[in-house]
Amino acid sequence: MRYWLMKSEPSTYGIDQLAAARRKTDHWDGIRNYQARNFMREMKVGDQAFFYHSNCAEPGVIGIVEIAREHYPDFTAFDPKSSYYDAKSSASNPRWYMVDVRFVRKMKGAILLSEIKQNPLLKELRLVRRGNRLSVMPVTAKEWKAIIRMEKR
DNA sequence: GCCAACGTTGGC
DNA sequence: GCCAACGTTGGC
Numbered sequence: 001m002r003y004w005l006m007k008s009e010p011s012t013y014g015i016d017q018l019a020a021a022r023r024k025t026d027h028w029d030g031i032r033n034y035q036a037r038n039f040m041r042e043m044k045v046g047d048q049a050f051f052y053h054s055n056c057a058e059p060g061v062i063g064i065v066e067i068a069r070e071h072y073p074d075f076t077a078f079d080p081k082s083s084y085y086d087a088k089s090s091a092s093n094p095r096w097y098m099v100d101v102r103f104v105r106k107m108k109g110a111i112l113l114s115e116i117k118q119n120p121l122l123k124e125l126r127l128v129r130r131g132n133r134l135s136v137m138p139v140t141a142k143e144w145k146a147i148i149r150m151e152k153r
Numbered sequence: 154g155c156c157a158a159c160g161t162t163g164g165c
Numbered sequence: 166g167c168c169a170a171c172g173t174t175g176g177c
Contacts, residue, residue: 009175032173033160055175113176131158133174 003139004039004049005127006065006101015051015063015106024103025068029076030084032096036136043067043099050139050147051101052127053110060112061147069100109152121146 006028008014018026031037043049047067053059073094076084089095117128126137139147 007175035160059176133159135174 002042002044002047003141003144004043004047004067005052005061005125005137005139006049007052007054007135009055010053010062011056014053015103018051018065018101019103019106021103025100027069027074027098027100029074029098031074031098031136032084032086033135036134037097039134039136039138040097040099041071042138043070045070048104048144049101050144054135058110058112060110060114060116061107062110063106064104065101066104067099068102071097071099074098107151111147111150115150116147119146119150 018024028040031040045067049065049067050061051063051065053062073091074084074089074096075091076082077086077089077094077096078091079085084096086095113127116122116125122128122143125139125143126132126134
């Protein structure tokens with residue numbers, strides 16, 4: 001079982017939308033970065049991931065999700081009307097993939113990026129490494145525990 | 154809204 | 166294969 005961190009802009013898709021989805025499960029579409037895509041292809045059912053709110057007033061880890069379905073073609077790439085459309089991706093030769101995630105729980109309070117940056121145990125977390133804009137990234141078991149321990153009581 | 158740090162594209 | 170131009174991400 002592996003751990004991950006997945007970013008989403010709450011104005012586009014926040015954790016409450018996932019919690020309200022049918023079976024609390026939804027597909028994670030729109031990944032258009034090869035490194036992020038490759039990480040998604042490594043995900044297995046049952047892996048856990050932090051749901052991270054990015055590009056907002058208080059960026060941070062807002063909850064936990066689990067992988068409910070392993071990677072399959074991102075169909076939004078086939079839809080010319082989608083903002084995620086990519087003419088170079090086709091059903092017969094897909095370039096982009098998505099996974100399904102299931103809502104597990106929200107944190108008692110967001111674990112803010114500003115707090116994560118101050119934790120010496122999280123110095124190596126890709127999220128806080130210089131210039132890292134990956135929207136899907138692996139998290140080690142130690143980092144996972146360190147973030148969980150920062151949860152408010 | 155600004156802008157640094159990237160990733161991608163395309164001419165050559 | 167190089168690299169300038171451009172687009173995007175995302176914190177602030």
